[in-house]
Amino acid sequence: MRTWLFLVAAAVLAAVLVDGLAGLPSFGHFHGVDGLTLDHVTVRQRHATDVITAINFDYRGLDTMGEEFILFASSVGLVVLLREQRSDRRQDARDGPAPPGGDARDPLLALVGRWGVAPIIVLGIYIVTHGQLTPGGGFQGGVILASALITLLVTSGGRGPRTIGRHGALEALEALGAGGYVAIGVAGIIAGLQFLSNFLPLGTAGALLSSGTITSLSTVVGLEVAGAIALIVAEFVEQGADSGTAR
Amino acid sequence: MSFLPFAVAAWLLLVGLYGVVTSRHLVHLILCLGIVQASTYLLLLAIGYLHAGRAPIFVGITVGTPAVDPVVQALTLTDVVVEATVSALLLAIALQVDRRFGTVDPDAIRELRG
Numbered sequence: 001m002r003t004w005l006f007l008v009a010a011a012v013l014a015a016v017l018v019d020g021l022a023g024l025p026s027f028g029h030f031h032g033v034d035g036l037t038l039d040h041v042t043v044r045q046r047h048a049t050d051v052i053t054a055i056n057f058d059y060r061g062l063d064t065m066g067e068e069f070i071l072f073a074s075s076v077g078l079v080v081l082l083r084e085q086r087s088d089r090r091q092d093a094r095d096g097p098a099p100p101g102g103d104a105r106d107p108l109l110a111l112v113g114r115w116g117v118a119p120i121i122v123l124g125i126y127i128v129t130h131g132q133l134t135p136g137g138g139f140q141g142g143v144i145l146a147s148a149l150i151t152l153l154v155t156s157g158g159r160g161p162r163t164i165g166r167h168g169a170l171e172a173l174e175a176l177g178a179g180g181y182v183a184i185g186v187a188g189i190i191a192g193l194q195f196l197s198n199f200l201p202l203g204t205a206g207a208l209l210s211s212g213t214i215t216s217l218s219t220v221v222g223l224e225v226a227g228a229i230a231l232i233v234a235e236f237v238e239q240g241a242d243s244g245t246a247r
Numbered sequence: 248m249s250f251l252p253f254a255v256a257a258w259l260l261l262v263g264l265y266g267v268v269t270s271r272h273l274v275h276l277i278l279c280l281g282i283v284q285a286s287t288y289l290l291l292l293a294i295g296y297l298h299a300g301r302a303p304i305f306v307g308i309t310v311g312t313p314a315v316d317p318v319v320q321a322l323t324l325t326d327v328v329v330e331a332t333v334s335a336l337l338l339a340i341a342l343q344v345d346r347r348f349g350t351v352d353p354d355a356i357r358e359l360r361g
Contacts, residue, residue: 035316074332
């Protein structure tokens with residue numbers, strides 16, 4: 001019954017889709033005015049060689065602020081959702097046996113964790129800070145930075161989640177990133193321009209310290225994303241650890 | 248075959264929706280929603296593609312070289328971030344559903360509510 005309903009609805013939707021997609025410019029022949037203009041002016045205007053990063057952190061800087069706060073709000077919401085449940089659980093777990101996996105560390109995994117984390121962090125910092133030059137930027141690099149923490153969580157057996165049980169550092173990192181973005185935006189007003197305008201010296205295109213606020217905004221977004229993703233994953237891992245003790 | 252990327256985007260949308268409709272497990276349902284969103288990435292990137300266009304990153308190529316549209320690529324990045332946050336929140340809600348109702352089958356949850 002449900003499948004039939006879906007098939008009917010899907011047929012209608014498919015018809016609408018085909019009609020809509022047929023109106024698009026044919027594949028490979030798109031000539032969007034905005035994109036073409038930005039391809040031509042970005043390097044000269046903003047001294048950034050990666051046009052996509054320049055769009056995200058400059059031309060569409062306000063949208064990216066919204067995007068960053070979506071991530072911020074969602075990670076806060078997730079923490080609220082999961083911690084509320086955990087407070088009930090904690091009560092049961094306290095009377096139960098000691099948390100499992102305390103010493104169940106696989107030595108090989110621990111080794112990979114210990115030696116793998118540093119290169120991952122270096123790669124993350126590299127991607128965050130080179131977003132204005134080559135593919136990358138705060139969002140991509142932030143996720144890589146967060147994956148350093150995830151590697152630690154995965155390779156440390158049952159102990160990791162406990163030791164980073166206090167997420168204050170991650171929350172501070174996240175808040176620093178979100179607040180930093182707004183602060184750089186407000187600094188544009190103080191400099192006598194508009195909110196989020198690119199007021200810093202642009203430097204030489206292709207140099208690490210170039211393209212003004214694009215680099216700084218990308219860096220604070222990197223902090224925010226690293227904090228948010230790490231917090232989300234750590235919360236989920238703790239859920240697993242808690243249900244492990246209670247069940 | 249210039250319509251192929253658009254056809255794949257439409258197919259991903261429909262097959263993802265099919266998964267959502269017939270899903271018997273909330274985690275499976277959330278993954279299917281991810282497939283629906285993947286269709287939007289493909290659609291955006293396909294729209295901005297230019298035959299023989301380079302990536303809009305002007306390192307080693309001179310400004311003025313035909314490049315694919317950077318605006319839709321920036322939009323796709325936004326799209327990916329939103330998808331990640333939506334999935335994270337939905338997974339947290341799925342965990343809570345499991346705690347409250349003891350099941351992650353969407354149909355069973357409806358039966359419990361009556």
